[in-house]
Amino acid sequence: MAVIDLLTTKIPIGNWVEAIVNFIITNFSGVLNDFSNTIRTIINGFEAILSFGHPFLLIGVLALIAWLVKRDIGLVSFVVLGLSLILNLGMWEPLVITMASILTSVFVCLILGIPIGVLKAHSKIVDVITRPLLDFMQTIPPFVYLIPALMFFGLGNVSGVIATVVFAIAPPIRLTYLGIKQVSEELKEAGRAFGCTPFEMLYKVELPAALPSIMMGINQCIMLSLSMVVIAAMIGAGGLGKPVLRSLSTVDIGLGFEAGLGVVVLAIVLDRLFGRD
Template sequence: MDLPRLPVGEAVEALVDWIEEYCGWLLDGISAGLRFLVDGLQEILLLIPAPILILLITVLVWFVTRRDTKLAAVTALGLLLIWNLNLWDLSMLTLALVITSTILALAIAIPLGIAAARSETLNAALRPVLDFMQTMPSFVYLIPAVIFFGLGSVPAIIATVIFAMPPALRLTNLGIRQVPGELIEVADAFGTTPRQKLFKVQLPVALPTIMAGVNQCIMLALSMTVIASMIGAGGLGYQVLVGIQRVDIGMGFEAGLAIVIIAVILDRITQNVVPPQQEDR
């Protein structure tokens, strides 16, 4: 005897129709806001002449990495190569998508991670949700993003935020929980308020762990923006997609190389943000 088929698909379609009917105004507002952010950031990056921006990024890497001249030189050479390959505009769009997505993901993940570290109930509720988010194939995130926001950079940002958020949330939660109990007792003994204890004790001690989450968030955001080229997100990911469709090995390799250069630069910057005294704790 065959069991009756559960109407899972129909239920999801009904939910989507309900959201579009009653929350369409909210989706339109979110779409307009995100489009404004990413377009504005891209225009700012493109407004600065490429040689000047390359110099600024090189100086930033040199300063953040505590005067690592070799890494700064590699950064400059990598960015000059991107410029030479005529991929600068596409790289700036990819960078704008990554920065926008990362900022939004961290704005959600870090406060939630702090709240989860303080509440066992919230932590228990978030754990299966994060497990689900991290085991779900990345392509699946594109489906609801396209349904609610159409094609373009906005659904790419939405999908990227959801995909990149879990590591930052988990590591923020872990970092706060790993603060030694002795430090908490000392802070309580001095009569600190919960806010003072958070900003003057817990967050500074947990900063290396939190920055590891930020680093993972940025790397996942960069990888997802490439996948999001399938739903109309421009940038280097679209160049890779076109190279695959045309079986153009050279085009795909050049765009992929540019992505690797950007990933290495962002990785080195975030890994060296924490001062040495923080790392030794």
């Protein structure tokens, strides 16, 4: 009977999580505010850079980057025509906000993710600890991230960026780890033969050899960040997700299609610029 009662009694996991969140808010509000202000400053900085001058200036810069990176006139034409279409549709300001949020999210993901991936590749303990955490972060529904982000940082772009970082940080960690683990022993042995210190082995041998895998992680991070645009709009984040959400609430098919088209164009541009050939 006691066993049946134990099996039928609900484990109060939700209450425990709520208690932890309330404890963090109560005791670490100052740290959370400082972190929020830092993220907001980075977002505003990217927005200021992207908004500098006429929109055609940014279009020209992105077209130039596309040419320098890919040497593909078709991609350059798509960048110019696609972004000009977004400008014509009146979606330029949401596009800039979305790009600033994505750049901030990817910047934070890479600053944290690549070093964690390096540690994960060199430490069995870090690997064991991070593996279930990354599995959890990649499988839990993205909407769940919005609740603690909203409670910790309130409505706005900061909460959206934080939720995006949690959602998108796993690929840089895992693919950095995978790239370093796949570096051949012959290459490492050659580095040791030339007297490389552990740090020199990392940045002269392992990271260059793992660069294709790391770049794939960056590409996936960008795509996952972009996929959070509409979801983050539910907690007050601006950008292209906002008109999509508004069109959903008002059943405005035209507005939803125009905003969705902006997301598609931006996704293709970023994927072609940072994806593998």
